Amino acid sequence: MSALLPWTWVLTLPGLVLTAAGVGRRPGIASIWGPLVMLLAALAWFATGAVPGDVVIPNWAPFLPDGSLHLRADALAALMLAILGFVSFFVYVYSLSYMEGDPGQRRFFCYLDFFVAAMALLVLGGTLGVLLVGWAGVGLASFLLISFWRDRPGTLRAGLDALAANMLGDAALLLAAVIVPSGCGDLTTLGTPRCTAGLGGAALLAWLLLIAAAAKSAQGPLYFWIPTAMAGPTPVSALIHAATMVAAGVYLLVRTHAVLELAPGVMLVTAWLGTLTMLGGGIVSLFQRNFKRGLAYSTISQLGYMFAAAGLAAPFASIFHLFTHAFFKALLFLAAGVAIHATGGEEDLARLGGLRRRLPVSFGTFLVGALALIGFPATSGGFSKDAIIDAGLRENPLIGYLLLAGALVTGLYIGRLLFGVYFGPERTHPHHEPALQVWPLVPLAIMAVVAGYFEWPGGGLSRALTPVLGAIEPLRAFSATGLAAAVLGLAGIGLSWPIVQSAPGATPAEVGTGWADALGQAGYSLSRGLAGLQTGLLTRYALASLLGVAVILLLAARL
Amino acid sequence: MDALLVPLIVGCAVALVSALGVILARRPVHGAVALLIHSLSIVALYLLLAADLIAFGQLLIYSGAIVVLFLFVVALLPAGGIERAATSSRIIAALVGGGALLLALGAVLSVQLPAPAPQPATGVAPIGRALLEPLVVPFELTAPLLLVAIIGAVTIWRRQEVER
């Protein structure tokens, strides 16, 4: 298995050829097996002892210092392949129904096959050069899929936006591949002193890797391409812009964590970039009128969590969250896609509502995804998000508390989407849920709950990844911070109800009287109450201060 | 020290009794006189503790200036500064506050005091040196402090005059 796994990236290429050639009653039927085999191959690798395997073909790209075609299959790559295989298989099945009737359906599956192959190549890359090929490939696939509907206005522009951001990342990564000293292309040795002795040392290398990762994962100022990327079909949003491609940035940081750890300044910037993006993305999501854009900003926010973890020297927490996030975010997008498809393409929150009665399965799975997103205890998201918050509180308490506070924002925005779309009056009448669109949601929902149990109890995932990531902090499940985060998340969901109640598709800015006034009224009465203590009776003040002094003295005597 | 124990106890007793007199005197004039006695008893205690300079400081500055100031002000009070009788809540507050503080101070101060260390050469010079070396900042700041106090007092009175 260890010799075969490095070649799994070719598995979707036969499907691509067959689908292009028109084989199969439905376009795409030939393609869905590629990801399934990929998933099974990764699982088989884990089952047969998880032996790392390398394939090296030297002198393949002579312009790079280490131009060999080096494919490496280790635990991290296998994990990513498993995620890719699992999520893309169900996205493919979903797309069989979602894209039904679309004239470009064959083209769609070909592009998807291309994407999966490129993504697999990316994670199997043993050198920066090979990784870069995969990296550029997924960028191209992203462009093709975002601008898939050529007849709709704005899709081409959105695709070009994505391409622009990707170009920046590609340039940074290429530069990184070039400045590394010759013979040092191997990603596993990238953190050694010999290989960081190139131009600019470890710091420059780390900066370039950070920029490349931030461009791919839409962090900080490079976030702009994801919201417009929602112009693509929803399965694309689910697969590429939620579960896998945008996660490639995180994967890069985790893969090269040794280099990052040699540059503490860059680590700090990474942690803050992630934290601020997490908060910013969450808050902006609250102001979106478009269902998919709301989820897109959620993706940006969750990626922020992963970046923060990478910057806090907790690469396992980062990749663990990537793992769980892939499932619940893809789930959220696909469930959203069911609602959008059933209402004839309606994405405006002001015109969606009350869909839970007619779309019960997608509502149920969306709810599960939402709970995983806020980090509800015992869901996968709970375990992974708690790991990141714990890392934050351990390494940089200020960031830790901000990450904890982010749970409230997360609850707010997902509650707004949940209540806004599935509760309230039905504004656009939906059709029924097609079976092929609905049953892929179930395994994703199951994984959204269960994925955490690969790690707790027993530490299976961390043990598997220890050869790649080094010593890993054990997970503290059901800790106080975890419960606090869950409470905050639930509070956020609760608080989003009044926002939704005020008007269809309302953002917090528009919740006029009611919410803001209630808050103001509460603040006013609280301050009046406290002001009541200021009686103006000097004797009362004197008594209070003298008793206070007595208390302080007594406390001092205790010590 | 044993020979001085009796005067010490007497001095402490006078201090306590006169303090009681200050807080319980119905007319401020009586209170001010009690304050004067209190201050003089403190002088005695300082002398018994072999703190000569501060004893004379207390005598001159405190008894001679501050208490006299109090007496002047009391003389200026209309109707001799009568006040309404204390309500029962005030009495309770006083007992509670005083009691709490007594308890707290008792807890803090119930330390085993070591025997007094051999006294260094008393006299003005060592104290002066202490004022100018470790305590130079507070020492210098007392000057602006007094200036501010004077200006403050004058300002308060000017406001009074303006309002009248």
Add this chain to the structure above:
Amino acid sequence: MTAEAIVLATTAALFALGAAGVLLRRNPVAVLMAVEIMLNAANLLIVLGGRVRGEVLGQAIALIVLVIAAAEAVIGLGLALALYRDQVMADVDETREVRG
């Protein structure tokens, strides 16, 4: 009962008495006199501490405290008199200017 312990107890008692006086009296000047008692008690404690430690610093600090006491008496009495604006009786609790 050593001499120092007696003085220590006296200090505590005087401070508590002063505090009780602050809470008890309604006349601002009387309140200030109670405050002076607290101040004297603290000063006594400082001098006692200096004696026990054999340092002359205690007296020096006490001297500075004395100056502070003077400044405080000046301003306090000025304020107390100002409370008597055109009235015969001033009550500490009648002045509500420090209200929230």
